[in-house]
Amino acid sequence: MEALIKELVETYGPSGEETAVRELIDEKVRGSVDRTFTDNLGNLFALREGPAPRLMFSAHMDEIGVIVTHIDGNGFLRITPIGGVAPHLLVGQRLRFKDGVIGTVYHEKIKGLKELSWPKLYLDIGAASREAAKERVRIGDMACLHQPFVNLGERYLAKAMDDRIGCAVLVEAARRLPPSLPQGVCFLFSVQEEVGLRGATTAAYRLEPDYGFAVDVTSVGDTPEAPLMAVSLGKGPAIKVKDSSVLCHPRVRELMIETAEREKIPYQLEVLERGGTDAGAIHLSREGIPSGAVSIPCRYVHAPSEMVDVSDVRHAVNLVMKLSTRAWPLLDSGNGSR
Amino acid sequence: MNAEEIKELIMELSRTVGISGSEDEAAAAVSGYLERYTSQIWRDRLGNLIAFKGGQNDGAEPFSLALVAHLDEIGAMVTRIEEGGALRFTGVGGIDPRILPGQPVQVHGKTVLKGVIGAKAPHLLTVKERREELKFEDLFIDLGLSREQAEMQVRIGDLVSFDAPPVAMVAGNSLAGKSLDNRAGVAALVICAAELAAVCHRANLYFVASVQEEVGLRGAITAAYGLVPDLAVAIDVTHGEAPGLAPPDVFELGGGPVISVGPNYHPALTRRLEEVASADRFAVQREADPASPGTDAWVIQVSREGIPCALLSIPLRYMHTTVEMLNLDDLTNTGRLLASFARSLDRPFVEGLACF
Numbered sequence: 001m002e003a004l005i006k007e008l009v010e011t012y013g014p015s016g017e018e019t020a021v022r023e024l025i026d027e028k029v030r031g032s033v034d035r036t037f038t039d040n041l042g043n044l045f046a047l048r049e050g051p052a053p054r055l056m057f058s059a060h061m062d063e064i065g066v067i068v069t070h071i072d073g074n075g076f077l078r079i080t081p082i083g084g085v086a087p088h089l090l091v092g093q094r095l096r097f098k099d100g101v102i103g104t105v106y107h108e109k110i111k112g113l114k115e116l117s118w119p120k121l122y123l124d125i126g127a128a129s130r131e132a133a134k135e136r137v138r139i140g141d142m143a144c145l146h147q148p149f150v151n152l153g154e155r156y157l158a159k160a161m162d163d164r165i166g167c168a169v170l171v172e173a174a175r176r177l178p179p180s181l182p183q184g185v186c187f188l189f190s191v192q193e194e195v196g197l198r199g200a201t202t203a204a205y206r207l208e209p210d211y212g213f214a215v216d217v218t219s220v221g222d223t224p225e226a227p228l229m230a231v232s233l234g235k236g237p238a239i240k241v242k243d244s245s246v247l248c249h250p251r252v253r254e255l256m257i258e259t260a261e262r263e264k265i266p267y268q269l270e271v272l273e274r275g276g277t278d279a280g281a282i283h284l285s286r287e288g289i290p291s292g293a294v295s296i297p298c299r300y301v302h303a304p305s306e307m308v309d310v311s312d313v314r315h316a317v318n319l320v321m322k323l324s325t326r327a328w329p330l331l332d333s334g335n336g337s338r
Numbered sequence: 339m340n341a342e343e344i345k346e347l348i349m350e351l352s353r354t355v356g357i358s359g360s361e362d363e364a365a366a367a368v369s370g371y372l373e374r375y376t377s378q379i380w381r382d383r384l385g386n387l388i389a390f391k392g393g394q395n396d397g398a399e400p401f402s403l404a405l406v407a408h409l410d411e412i413g414a415m416v417t418r419i420e421e422g423g424a425l426r427f428t429g430v431g432g433i434d435p436r437i438l439p440g441q442p443v444q445v446h447g448k449t450v451l452k453g454v455i456g457a458k459a460p461h462l463l464t465v466k467e468r469r470e471e472l473k474f475e476d477l478f479i480d481l482g483l484s485r486e487q488a489e490m491q492v493r494i495g496d497l498v499s500f501d502a503p504p505v506a507m508v509a510g511n512s513l514a515g516k517s518l519d520n521r522a523g524v525a526a527l528v529i530c531a532a533e534l535a536a537v538c539h540r541a542n543l544y545f546v547a548s549v550q551e552e553v554g555l556r557g558a559i560t561a562a563y564g565l566v567p568d569l570a571v572a573i574d575v576t577h578g579e580a581p582g583l584a585p586p587d588v589f590e591l592g593g594g595p596v597i598s599v600g601p602n603y604h605p606a607l608t609r610r611l612e613e614v615a616s617a618d619r620f621a622v623q624r625e626a627d628p629a630s631p632g633t634d635a636w637v638i639q640v641s642r643e644g645i646p647c648a649l650l651s652i653p654l655r656y657m658h659t660t661v662e663m664l665n666l667d668d669l670t671n672t673g674r675l676l677a678s679f680a681r682s683l684d685r686p687f688v689e690g691l692a693c694f
Binding site for chain 1: 358386416417419556
């Protein structure tokens, strides 16, 4: 699975430009499901047919990045964020465009970090003039972080763990599913999560699943002077209770906990005070879809190097697999079981 | 319903617990009332409580009116259990840290546990602490238990409600308590349903007690999509006058229901509400909402192909505290105005809504 994770995180794919990620995942997952297909927004669905109800697990393919807004007279590029990027985390970083052009981010003269804002930042691609820059980059081109995957032993370090690790978990879970399932399962690889859960919105509308699950990273409270949060690396995947986008359906959450306990999968309960995930869009689709989330604890979310624990990832795969193979109750239309 | 019954209704609804996302107890209480006056009652997949009563439309094409009041209340959620057994928590919906110290609470763990939100004694505050704004990080819930005892009873994500029984005021016709935002609106639905129990109306009626309003108008999104009403009225609370506040931000307690005007509301619905109020001699007040008032009407309006909406509000003092105060006449008249409005509707009016 490590090779798969390395390949996924090193692929270019800011929100709206997920093509390379989608093609890679399609190739990896196609053999494990009945069929794959895409929609108008670029979501990739990998479907295992089965009787009702239908489950949908969603991991987003897109990553945070920047977009070029202006090329100045000396060939420096001005940029603005795609998704939630803190400007101070980009200073000194290398960014890469889709076609491989690489540059580094620096800032104009400032007195302190507090003065650092997007208009103070620029991207230097080593172009000697405006004309030279325009030959390589156009207004509206996007770039993402340029960082290699590193195996630290018990932990992995990479850009875009958010949420390629979720994609890897779903691909791996799909591979390991038994030939027969008690219900239909769709693995959704969604687009544009970082700019407002947009891919999951249309995907849930199209697929009309009975249950929805986001598989995404969550923040942790186990680093020096971190905000109070009872999630740590290495204590198992987290079963989400709440974030800014969703209050997970109490019955779904209970069934997830029951599954983890029965299968002896270590888990944590997650209350994330800031941040959202695809479940936020899925649960409000059409007449409402009971939803939950499996979260992979991750340090330094939206920083150039995000860290996850190897055993958490392994247990997350197992949890998604066991959630897919347990039987879920049928829901009446318009009169949910609560 | 008579005045005593209405007072009992709102006090019961204030006492019941239904924090956003876990509204079962409150839904059961409301269901007990609505089932007396309606023919069908169910909960949708997000938990919205929906009661249906058909109209008599004399063979004309049927149409439906949804009356929507949110059922959920603000509260808190446990985020961490500390070494000494103290519980750290975060808000569910907009709770204000200023009102929390000294507040008795109920923690909904394996059982319902009584607790208090503690605070540093004033003697022990530093000069700096006295000047600073309170934050959630400064606050904790004390169950009087050690960490080991607390961990046996409480898990991360358990809900916390305010332990604040309603208070009927000695003078006047007022009542104070928790969750009157928006159990007052829900009570108005019940009063309206009772008013309409034995009278003819053409509209098919959906009484909707919506969930998860306080965390982003979420229940109303799926309810409106599922029911596809021809028109809708949201019923919520608005700010009541109090010392230090002046119009146009606040409305008189006892001055009557407040009809909102603005881009969120269909002008024909607003006009009809005012006409009905005037014919029935109800005093009403008028509120200008240039943008979203943060009520269910905002999401209902843009559901599917668009749903004409109005908003009726009950003036309420001290919103999002445990002593929210309202006037019982305002509540009663809101329910009665809704009933008169529902009775006034016919097919031509509904067809006219698309003609501007």
